[in-house]
Amino acid sequence: MSDATETHCPYCALQCGMGLSPADGPVPVAVVERPGFPVNRGALCGKGANAAAVLAPGARLTTPLVRVGGALRPAGWDEALGRIAEALGATAAAHGRDAVGVFGGGGLTNEKAYLLGKFARVVLGTSAIDYNGRFCMSSAAAAGIRAFGLDRGLPFPLDDIPRAGCVVLVGANPAETMPPFVRYLRELRDNGGTLIVVDPRRTRTAELADLHLAPRPGTDLALALGLLHLVIADGRTDEAFIAERTTGWPETRAAAMAHWPEHVEAVTGVPLPRLRAAAGLFCAAPTAMVLTARGPEQQAKGTDTVNAWINLCLATGNAGRPYAGYGCLTGQGNGQGGREHGQKADQLPGYRKLDDPAARAHVAAVWGVDPGSLPGPGRSAYELLDSLGTEVRALLLMGSNPVVSAPGSTHIGSRLRALDFLAVSDVVLSETAELADVVLPVTQWAEETGTLTNLEGRVVLRRRAVDAPEGVRSDLEVLHALADRLGHGAGFPTDPEQAFEELRRASAGGPADYAGISYRRIAAEDGVFWPCPDEDHPGTPRLFLDRFATPDGRARFVPVQHRPPAEEPDEQYPVRLTTGRVLAQYQSGAQTRRVAALNAAAPGPYVELHPVLAERLGIVDGERVAVVSRRGRTVTPARLTTAIRPDTVFMPFHWPGEGNANRHTNPALDPVSRMPEFKACAVRLEPL
Template sequence: MTELLLKYFRDKQQKGQSEKVYPTQCPFCSMQCKLQLIEESNPTRKKYTSIGTDNPASKGRLCVKGQNSYQHAIHKDRILYPFLKIDGEFQRISWERALSLIKDNFKRIQREDGKDALAVYGSASITNEEAYLLGKFARVALNTKHIDYNGRLCMSAAASAAAQTFGMDRGFTNSLSEIPHSRVLILAGTNIAECQPTIMQYFEKAKDNGSYIIVIDPRETPTAKIADLHLKVRPGMDAALANGFLKVIMEEGLLDEQFIEKRSTGFEEVKEYVSSLQLDQIADLTGVPAEQIRTAARKFGEEESGMIFTARGVEQQTDGSASVRNYLNILIATGKIGKPYSGYGAITGQGNGQGAREHGQKADQLPGYRSIENKEHRQYIADVWGIDAADLPGKGVSAFEMMDKIDKREITGMLLMCSNPVVSNPNAKFVQEALKKLKFLVAVDLFLSETAQLADLVLPASSFLEDEGTMTNLEGRVTLREANRPCPGEVKHDWQIICEIAKVLGKGPFFSYSNAEEIFNELRLASKGGIADYYGITYSRLRQEGGIVWPCPDAEHKGTMRLFESGFAHADKKARMMAVYNDPAVPKEKPNDDFPLYLTNGRVISHYLTGVQTRKSAALVARNFESYLEIHPKTAKKYKIEDQVLIKVESRRGSVVVRSKWSEAIRQDTVFVPIHWADFQNVNQLISGDLDPACKMPGFKVSAVRVSPIT
């Protein structure tokens, strides 16, 4: 074998080839698959190959996005220098001038409009170090209360539901390795086959082991194809469906009464309300036959172990937090939590959707999942940062609410980091017009995204191949993303940009880091004793162990694979059950004569979020180069919609033009449009700005629309 390898390298050298290997991990979904990018150079061209490497989560697998993830990082459209908009056109400027402009404009805005007139809009795709630093930057360098991030549009419903029910939020209460051994699995509103493809191996193994899989989705997605039972729920009716499960579980004696009594509070209220419901009425509300509800509930209640997974289909609704709480009620009622092969999993959407929400990007949060309104928490973080606790700003508002404040000119300046709210936010036209009102917008990005095009100043950020740091996957497993590819042009890392802005604002001593590991060591201290405790995690341990699941309070701790074995995170160690009512006002927007169809949205396997990165990948664009509307053939014929033609889709907010795609896999009262396209194909132009009152999640998954042919 050694002789063969030597011959291989000799042959390459003789042909004038050289090879570089870049260890990293995929920047896209929350599985955070490890990979190596191999760059082979010869005198005429470079060839790239992505190879999956072994790790605890994906076991060396890569999906089509991971295989082609490098393509955007080497794309010719990468921003390589600072650019200033002059007379409507971007012109290259020096970093020195860019920083001077930020200093002058930020100081002017706060002098004219107040400290809170500056806002920071963050991202769930940046590293833990950068998420932590961005929160510190907002509160220490800018002294503003206005910071939030795009994860608010992704994970807030599940996070708030878990925090209220269990006393803490970590995406999975168990590890991925337990899934194949669970006897029954409920996948509610999650299309993992397209959104997190490398997780499918765990569910496929479970099916091979005889697990019963229940998928709840208005569409027969690729995920639903593995199900033993697919419940085609009417959009917006997830909470009501969960009440149907609870009713059957109660009536058929499938409750774990000992667990309920010892480990929970609030059950009597749930029991009283659910007992008053009629299963046939629930079937009418949800569009799911009563017998299917009975089958699903019996299966989950009768088996000795079971797990429930939710994602955006359940969560991105104006009652998303309550809907998730009702699924958690089912787990508690049956005693399937804190035990082997039993628990909850919120399928995180973005690459660092878990870690990015733990360390200070949220409006109400400080590092370690501490509360910004808790006096002791404020004092602890102030001590770590070396400031007076009285100087820490208070609680701000959510991401979309910041857009409303911009529209009202209460916020007049913004630092936007690695996010694209013009495409990702609901009521997208409103967001676009609001951002145009800012006195000064600074965007940090890889490309001139639709939002960056509105900026006054654009700063070039490093890609995943260049930017070392930690990420936290959907289990709560902290991983170290190695990155040794040199930054092209004058590109800087996000953490370097934050530090340099802080320095010109006179706050340099608080941001004097020389590498990502120094930031992580401060993050460890800031998280110590908090809910999301990273203190025992170090770069050296991550390199040796491949990942550690938090909480990990000290260097000897192995990490916490399964939560809640002896008690929940509330002071009394009990979970909180809550009756979730079948509210006739939910969803807030229902079809009528003018807008007769439900619209829901989601992802396709070849693209990620607003498509800024994946639309730069030739291999991925070739698979899906335009948006489409999935519609049942009977519905299409009713509205004179032919297959594979351009059509108009309209809501009360606006319209988009997409291509029709007939499919019998979707409900006849529902249509589906993916989220990855911008401009006239941006589905979020159709979405209302109504928010979940508990977590401020927009109702992406339920809108009323009409469709018509373009003549």
């Protein structure tokens, strides 16, 4: 590591530490281990180990592109930026400020997310801004705020997980999505702890479990209510904790008791003995945790589902003390920081609410503008994308690929095509960038410095290790140049540390307070946990030990009732489809699909189904089949496995074209978080 730049992986929210050493050849650096960083202790998955491959010239954009006569052609930066500024300004003048939209990404650094939100609200004056993190952990965030008064993915450090007596992992498959995390589960088992995995598939993660529960997709809420019913019936609640540190228990208790275990067995398909075993293991442990991921969260009732699991923790006293509690396994690289500093439709920096007058006054003072000039809350991500071409006429998009990743992706592709103007700032020519009027080539992780906030609330520093190719600029330079052309260049620094210093001031006093965090401290301390209100503050690895972040300091039980998915199987579409990720690919695949080693491991889409279902439908392993829903049709090879429920099929969502799984996913929205229902819809399979 002596000649290596210490930095972090560009992919998931673990933000694993790695080193980059100079190398000869088309890829200018080589990935090396960084064993001193505590999150991964040097371990990397295949995606991280091959991360440098996307730096190769042939894998990425190196010149701006503009659309002329229906085709994209190379252009200079002045022409490209001029076209964007002119289009955004003309659209606002003709149709109003909210006719101009901004769509961000959960992989953007804190500095980029902060200035993108500022750009939308100060330069464009638009409320039409959201980001793809809405599709990731918004339900967990909403549930955490309802129960605890604060959302941070994990309210405790990762090192606490192996010290718990029992961990329930709900709808998460970290053995494929974030493999270095698995060491925490192995250490849990080595320490005598118990692992329960809830997933309709017997995944690589479920193989590690002491107990695997396989509910039907979309029934996690009923499962959590059934477990709480059993805990109450067996007299295993922590009445002292409930009395001293919570409110709302009587209503929540009544809601849980209405969900009889036999009914829950019928709804979920999980046998009653396994339900009883899970409740027994959870209550027998001296401390216990529930960790959720996209499975229960990406539902039209995802917020209520997460609150049901939080209720289980609160009822048993497993919150607000060491080695216990509820946490969300954030997915995207900066999914946590990306939602804290202004990309989200209803938020200002520091996790402040946009409709709070005091929050508006504080941030406006930092920005040097009148609080009344700031627009109000806007549409959520899917609603924003659905409005393209009608209410939103021009869009600036940074670091996202909704043509592949959005629910009902065929429809969203048509909305993008309906825009008067689309500008995309990205590292590669993604499927969304191919639709743009202007494409800007920007620096990527190894070519720029910036902070990110990992799933445990640790703010880390990703350092520049290599110069970007000629013709490539940073997103901060893009925002500065556009702001300057639109009359606001002074408030948009191109230096990331300068941007972070302003972010510190804007976040000061907010729920996500970064005021005491600096580049110097991050470098010296392997990251700093927020909240950290001043430079003498040590940071906060563990939240809620003394009080919860509610006005009275008590956690809130939230009474919830099970309801079925927005779309249930019927005669025409008799099978449940759920979606997810595979080990070698990441999110929409825009970057990983350009890496030969990763494509060799996971070359394309497929539909996974049980042999019993395959025999009934006359489907043979490896043959191409049509998957048909109310929203679209895909064609993909069949993969037979006994690791999935016979009434359920699974598709990974990393690929575009005829195998794109998100053609099927249901855009029915959670009423609180506005999360679409990615994880449950109805389909039929047709042999070809």
